[in-house]
Amino acid sequence: MRKWLLFFLLMMSVTGLSGCWSKKELSELAIISAMGIDKNEEGKYVKTVQFVNPGNVSGGLQGGGGGQGPAVTVYTAEGDTVFEAHINSSAKVSRQLYHPHANLVVIGEELARTEGVNVLLDVFERNAEVRSTTKLIISRDMKAGDMMKMLTAIDHIPAEKVNNTLKITEKMRGENVVVSLQDFIKWSTAPGIEPILSGFRVEGNLAEANKQESVMQMDPAANLEANGIAVFKDEKLIDWYEGQTARGVVWILDRVKQAEIDLEWEGKKDAVVYQVMRQNTTIKADTKKDIPEITIHVRAEGAIREVTKPVKLDDPNIIAEIERAAEKEIKQQLQKTVERTQKNQSDIFGFGQAIYRQNAKKWKGLQENWNETYFPQVKVNIEVEAFVRRTGLRTNDHLSELEKKQSKGGE
């Protein structure tokens, strides 16, 4: 009996003592929703941390006082290393900094251009608290810190807004990519591929954007929007791709889910709108020649969404013609992207990787100076197969009826 008591007391004291070590009450945590990194004039890192104010997010429970203040609070601190800046920022917060819910890391464009991104990431990757699925973006034309101070309307937490926007735009428009910390590091370290990131910018009046009133308006003074893809070379940001060029990149990386393509029809520009609903892109390398050849094969399926000119959509031959036109258009767009990238000398498509996986021996010869010497010279064949599967609820458009009526009226 005494032995048991002793054992029990021992266990109690061991567990009781340890109670304080890793325990952290939810109400004692400063839940970080996003982090931003810049560099100031003195060459120090500036870290901006955005915390959630839980009471203001969920609409308040007791006393009806919730929902008054902003949903997030932003603190800024600087230091010689990212970690130091981070520690310094904790001096301003009464609670323990808590990372696992941080879904977003924003990096200032200036910093990305001068120093690159990789050097900043080790501190995040090493920390078990930081999720490897945390998303990375570049704040375009502005400091990351300023972007962190933005408030957003529908999503109370700006980081959520950014993540959701990214996800939706990647899916609907294919002009952005969702890149996580882990993806970025994977792309940077893997042979024969260079990383890309999505950019965000603020539309409207930046000065008004950090005020609560801005969000209260029906037409907010400023808005965060996804804009462009940042292309890196030697770990530094060198170029921004926008619109169709950006979509070309996403397309070649086989991450496009939906895309909308305007086709020229009978001389009229943008007469037929073809929406890709499903597509599959493969990159194949032909390593027989000295400088390998790359074949990009696209297979797209989609539907007609809009016509601005009478088109006989009940005629299979016409549909076939539209398909040819779509193929041509897609091919052209991709071609443009490839050309521009080859000029940039940064293999963001992973052509090198395709070669490496195809023929590792060959790749060893090409590995050095791949981006500068070989990548720009690679011959890229683009093969596109496009299919129109359906045309929506109507076959022929009412425009042709209108035309008929008008021409009758003219008689």
Place this chain on the structure above:
Amino acid sequence: MENAKISAYQLFVLIVLFELGSAILVPLAIDAKQEAWLAILISTLGGLCLFWLYFRLYEYYPDRSPVEYIQALLGKIPGSIIVFAYILFCLYLSARVLRDFGEMLVTVAYPETPLFIINTIMIAAAAYAVRKGIETIARTGELLFVLFSFLFISAFFLISVAGIIDVSNLRPAFENGLTPVVKTAFTQTLYFPFGEVVAFAMIFPYVNNAKEAKKAGLLAVLVSGVTLALMMASNTSVLGIELVSRSLFPLLSTIQTIEVFDFIERLDVYFMLASVIGGFFKISLFFYIAVRALAILFNEQQPIRLAYPIGMVILVLSMMTASNFSEHLTEGIKSTLFTHLPFQVVFPFLLFLLAAVKHRRKKQAGADGRDSL
């Protein structure tokens, strides 16, 4: 000998939990790069041979424990020395696994908690198990095996549903030929985890059906080998070889990558659950085997009494083997030649030869004797 019996199925379960125990934590056979899975499969074949060897040895002495037959084969004093060395080997491995788990938990979930405390409660639970005896451990294994396999199967399912698998990460195949693969298989993976089954020689006499036990054991080695190969293949295809080789706990990184329906994510606990279950069994089995062997060696009638002191030894050992995790890991890889190779391959093989010769001589003597009659 404890008066206990376990079934062949229980042996199967224990071996699988034992082999997967700490092997799921680490980047296994990572020197073979993309072909890590192949290296694991090759060493599984080696593992099967080793298991056959250990079991053959047991078949020569079906009703005696290894402590007794080693003494019988080598003589009292040399035999005792070898047995004692084996006991130290078991204690060391138990301590190593304990350290692995402690480090994992401290790194992943309990950064502020001292390693010593984490290890203490783990070894306390293991000591409780050891006191309960092999039957209870085996039954517990059966129940937790269901949970363990559920976790594994669902994790594989989630990984494949999440769409994060990119099989092309496994290419190019045989970048440096087959040599590094075979080399990794026979210098690392064969000894960890497959060769560690040598400790089960102490468990074999408890199994109630030797024929079934052999089948179950071979199947267990095969199943765990295939599972590990599959695990390493999915790690590589999700994370890419660069990340896997830099990760301390690649499976954790893989599981962290899972995001399904925007809701099933952050599954670290999943990983923790599976690994603690596996680790618990590996630690307690080594622990139990060491306690049993010591009891037989020193003729202690109540082996239960040894549980707490030996537990303390393992605990202290786990804290003292290395001053940091990198040292611990390097030690693990470098020590294979000095500890694993003799204990897992050389000694058993020599013992086997000795036993075979003795057995044959005895048989001949028996046959001669009959002839003379």
Place this chain on the structure above:
Amino acid sequence: MVSFFHRKKRAKESQTRSGGPEKKKEQLLEVSLAANVDHIRQKTGHSQDIVIRMLKLGSRGEMRAAVVYVKGMVDSQTIYDFILESMMTNPSLHDKLTPEEAVQLLTEEAISIGGLQRQQRWEEVFTSVMAGNALILVDGIAEALAASTQGGERRTIQESTTNVAVRGSKEAFTESNETNIAMIRRIINDENLWTESMKIGRVTKTDVSIMYLKGIAKEEIVEEVRSRLKRIDIDAILESGYIEQLIEDKTLTTFPTVFHTERPDAVAGNLLEGRVAIFVNGTPFVLVVPALFIQFFQSVEDYYARFDIATAIRFLRIFIFFISLIGPAVYIAATTFHQEMIPTELAIIVAAQRESVPFPAFVEAIIMEVTFEILREAGIRMPKAIGSTVSIVGALVIGQAAVQAGIVSPAMVIVVSITAIASFATPSYAVAISARLIRFLFMFSAATFGFYGMILAFIMLILHLCSLRSFGVPYMSPMAPLIPAEVGDTIFRKPLWAFKRRPNQLVSNNQVRQADDQKPHPPVKDQKGGGRDA
């Protein structure tokens, strides 16, 4: 030190035992009626309810006799009609007879009652009188006749209140052993249904019967039950709980290793699986051994319902058990150690709720759990009329006031309520209550080490469960050790036609339970059937 205590205790035990009734010489009845009657009066302390009716045998007889019984314990009508009347009016009883002949005559002719025993020893005599037998003493012979006249007021057979089933027999056991045994006999009409009865309790002399199906129950287990019951030497057995605690394999556990039920059909089903039932007079709860862990999650209704539904419900019960075990612990672990595993939105909501709560989550959970336990206990012990008041106050205190005052968070209230409901949904009260106790252990381990502590606590719980045995049968079987053929009746419930064999862990022989091919085959509408239309 420890062993010294043991020795001392043992010495004491043997002392008390030798000082007990064994030391007394066996006392026999005397020849004189007056002396016997005096002895009875003296021994029972002239108690008012001991009736001693002096009479003379036969219609004109002179031979003196007495009838002794306890008021209220006997069926008085039987005594008037079949004892007193026949003794006083029987013509063949006359003076010429010797007392020996008279007693012979009484036994053979006069008294028309089923159970009639001749007794010589006072010990026997008192036991039978106190159990409700009528005693017939005749002057001139050192013998008594004990006629079984048990009767009196008893609770009638009513519906079960603790093991409720939607479908199935509505009968529940009563406090009378005879009734209970008869209820089983009514279900199993087989001569192999054997009972053995014994008196346990030095003072209460409680009737305890064991019942088993000869040829199905394993002999060793029956013998084990017998010897464990025989070993009991205690002054009183007031309820089957006494027996349960004195025969279980291990006392240092919160889990019941003896099954108890109020339903005859449950006992019958268990008997048919080869188990042994123990009936204790004075309680409607019948014990069944050996008990398996999974048995406490099964209800008789599972076998009456369709197998798919029964299987689903059994899964649900296991799930419920886990909730009631680890519900609050998961909440504590998730909110104090593993906030990363909560989805962001939920984490923020919970954080907002916890903002104003002054206690750590563990203390908050303990407050709520203890409050709930108080309410539950109050609800059970209170008179029924006040019970509803308790629940109203409880609902107001827990649900409204505590949340509004900011002492607990609404999320905690939800967790505790779900756990509370879950603990009531477990079919066996015994397991539910042990889960409630272990819940605090889990809460504690979650509060100190989060999920790591919980996993270790869980492993230790499983180790503990696996180390238990009930009458030699591993408690967790047939899952651990796994008996594949029997898993069909654990968490799963295979179709009835597939129950070909009894659980062979328990059965000695006669394993086959039903004939081959019991799967229902509806008559196939074939070509011949077409004749009906013609």
